[in-house]
Amino acid sequence: MNLLKPGYYQQFQCIAGRCKHSCCVGWEIDIDEETYLRYQSFSGPLGERLQEHISVENTPHFILDDKERCPFLNEDNLCDIILEKGESALCQICTDHPRFRNFYTHYTEIGLGLCCEAAGELILSQKERFFVPEADEMLLTEEEKCFFRFRKEIFRMIQEREFSLKQRVENLLSKYQMSFPDKSNQEWADIFLSLERLDETWGRLLREFSLSEELLPLGKEWEIPLEQLLCYFVYRHLAQGLSDGCFRERILFSVLGLWMVSSLFRMVSSGGFSMDKLVEIARLYSSEIEYSEENIQALLKLFE
Ligand code: SF4
Structure with a gap:
């Protein structure tokens, strides 16, 4: 089986005894x-x-x-x-652990999950554009060829660094005629609070979020880490659209992940923004949402 992996993949190393949230x-x-x-x-x-x-x-x-x-x-x-x-x-x-895989007819794509703090640190601190080698089209079905072309365009739009990340997301949604639901922080918090939960810290953050109004603005230096985050969600989740047909829903689910992690990051950063805080919020989000198929399905349903 041919294996495809993101550019940063080989640099991953478990930090074992130094890990604050061991798997x-x-x-x-x-x-x-x-x-x-x-x-x-x-x-x-x-x-x-x-x-x-x-x-x-x-x-x-x-x-x-x-x-x-x-x-x-x-x-x-x-x-x-x-x-x-x-x-x-x-x-x-x-x-x-913390690897995940997406399977195609003759290829497997492998990635690192954000529920691991070492993987999160590695992924979110990448400066280079997200990159995964292209599959040989001769080894792809017609459906897979269309999928890889479609995803390539999505990655290109997400990484158009001459625009702000907000603008890139708007361009993406507008190109594919999608709109992100307009909900208050409290409404989003209630949706997440209604899902299956693992860690009480996550519940506490969501309750705080439901009461939050003005969040701190994010400086330009966070554009690339958040771009990496959005690429990660797309890389991890879009491929399953080949099985369930939910491509549109999975793009919106990826944008929701970006929006939720960046909003919580802004909420917890009154004492200053740091990569450690971003990695920690992304870790919590990933372990609460990405490792529960029930939670993923509940969120995908919001976009039907
Ligand atoms: S969560 Fe990641 S860094 Fe921590 S013990 Fe597990 S694999 Fe290692």
Whole structure:
């Protein structure tokens, strides 16, 4: 299978023990069958711990402790399985995270998800225009060819840096005859509050947002990070339009992601804007919305 990846992809590195929001905390981690069988063959103290801390109820998964931490995440926030057996001993989910994939007939596109702070920092601090190698048209179906041309034009419009980002979004929506729903902060906050939630910090931010009126203006230096954010949403979500036909809805969903993250970023920046704050808001948005198919579908429905 041919793999296509964004220009920055190879630079990604998990920051492990320095990660403030480790993916080994708060998420249920399912173990694929092959790894589960391998874990059963491990002997010694690690083998015993694996026997003790894996539940086979439904799909095999690690039993999180009372702080919702993976039982193999040690006090230094390092993984005991990696420390003892190396990265190749990880199950598929742990090996993959924070990567996502979109599948085509002869290609797979891979990307890094913003729910990981190291990926967020890498993606949002890119200065170069977002770039992913083009697929060979000979290996694409007619539908895929149309899709890649359509998406290329969207990326081009999003990255027309002679215009402000606001103008670029308006140009994009106008070209494809779309309009973004006109709602107050409170109405948007209520919509997000009605969705499934993971982290109470997200609920608190949304409640604060519902009461906010004037948000701080964003300086020009945030145009490129937010352009990267919009490219990320389009790269991650538009391809699924090939399965459900919801291209229009997915563009608007991407614009909503941009609007919501930038608005919350403006709201929390009264003490000063910083990349750390932007990465954190994007991380929260991504883990609350992008990792729940139910939430994605509920938001797509708004644009039908
Ligand atoms: S969230 Fe990202 S940086 Fe943090 S532990 Fe997971 S992969 Fe590593």
